[in-house]
Amino acid sequence: GEDVEQSLFLSVREGDSSVINCTYTDSSSTYLYWYKQEPGAGLQLLTYIFSNMDMKQDQRLTVLLNKKDKHLSLRIADTQTGDSAIYFCAEPGGGADGLTFGKGTHLIIQP
Amino acid sequence: DAMVIQNPRYQVTQFGKPVTLSCSQTLNHNVMYWYQQKSSQAPKLLFHYYDKDFNNEADTPDNFQSRRPNTSFCFLDIRSPGLGDAAMYLCATSRGTGGHTEAFFGQGTRLTVV
Numbered sequence: 764g765e766d767v768e769q770s771l772f773l774s775v776r777e778g779d780s781s782v783i784n785c786t787y788t789d790s791s792s793t794y795l796y797w798y799k800q801e802p803g804a805g806l807q808l809l810t811y812i813f814s815n816m817d818m819k820q821d822q823r824l825t826v827l828l829n830k831k832d833k834h835l836s837l838r839i840a841d842t843q844t845g846d847s848a849i850y851f852c853a854e855p856g857g858g859a860d861g862l863t864f865g866k867g868t869h870l871i872i873q874p
Numbered sequence: 875d876a877m878v879i880q881n882p883r884y885q886v887t888q889f890g891k892p893v894t895l896s897c898s899q900t901l902n903h904n905v906m907y908w909y910q911q912k913s914s915q916a917p918k919l920l921f922h923y924y925d926k927d928f929n930n931e932a933d934t935p936d937n938f939q940s941r942r943p944n945t946s947f948c949f950l951d952i953r954s955p956g957l958g959d960a961a962m963y964l965c966a967t968s969r970g971t972g973g974h975t976e977a978f979f980g981q982g983t984r985l986t987v988v
Contacts, residue, residue: 767916798979805878805964805979806917851916860905860929860968861919862977 767852769865776873781839783868785852788833792854795828796862797837800849809850810837839870847872877901880965880980887955887987895950895983897965906948907977908940909964917964923948924970952985960987 768786775781787795793814798806812819812826812835819826825838839846849867856863879898887893897906905924909917921930923942937959939951952959962982968975 771914803981805880805981806966806977807979808976811976860922860924860970860975861907861909861931862917863919864916866914866916 767854767863767865769850769852769868771866772869772871774871774873775842777842777844779842781837781842781846781870783837783839783850783852783870785835785837785865786833787835787852787854789854789856789863790830790833792856794855795826795835796853797824797826797835798851798853798864800851800867802848806851842870842872844872844874846870876980878965878967878978878980880963880983882983883981885983885985887952887985889957889987890954893952893955893985895952895963895965895985897948897950897980898946899948899965899967899978900946901967901978902945903967903978904945904970905968905975906942907966907968908938908948908950909966911962911964911982913961920950955985955987957987960985 766788796811797809799809800806823840827836851867852865853862881896907922908920911917920934942948962984964982965980966977968977
């Protein structure tokens with residue numbers, strides 16, 4: 764079966780880098796995703812990476828993919844209070860066209 | 875502008891009383907999904923429609939049904955809600971299958987069963 768694992772909480776100081784980690788089990792996943800959920804809001808696609816890449820950078824976001832270890836990480840540089848949210852790792856699955864999500868990592872920003 | 879709209883944002887229903895949650899989209903996407911998200915849990919896919927074709931997940935209880943009368947609207951019907959059905963219900967859309975297809979989510983409907 765498919766299973767996506769994440770730590771439930773991460774606390775960082777404002778201005779520091781945040782690194783959110785995820786492990787997945789489906790080695791055939793062609794894309795891997797990071798979604799962000801702010802309080803009271805739906806999930807929003809933050810970034811994604813194609814499985815033939817090992818790194819993708821988009822402004823303050825860096826995604827690292829280690830296919831051998833089935834490990835995905837999201838690094839947020841210069842973390843701001845507005846980054847406070849739940850971050851979900853996801854891979855295709857949970858059905859023909861759906862996504863299998865991790866439980867989400869609560870990112871807590873300390874002043 | 876909101877592209878995937880869920881109504882209502884909050885729904886309270888009585889144990890065993892049928893309830894319907896609604897979702898509409900302005901994206902003209904082929905696929906519409908319903909996810910159930912319980913507290914501190916991963917969103918779990920219940921079913922999806924590709925156009926008019928309904929696809930149920932194997933472990934989705936029979937208590938949950940869905941209707942898609944047209945491209946824009948999709949409904950989630952819970953025939954006899956139990957206390958364990960209290961959750962956030964998320965609707966999402968995407969263009970179609972294959973490759974990278976971004977899923978767009980609504981804000982969700984939080985269902986309380988009393």
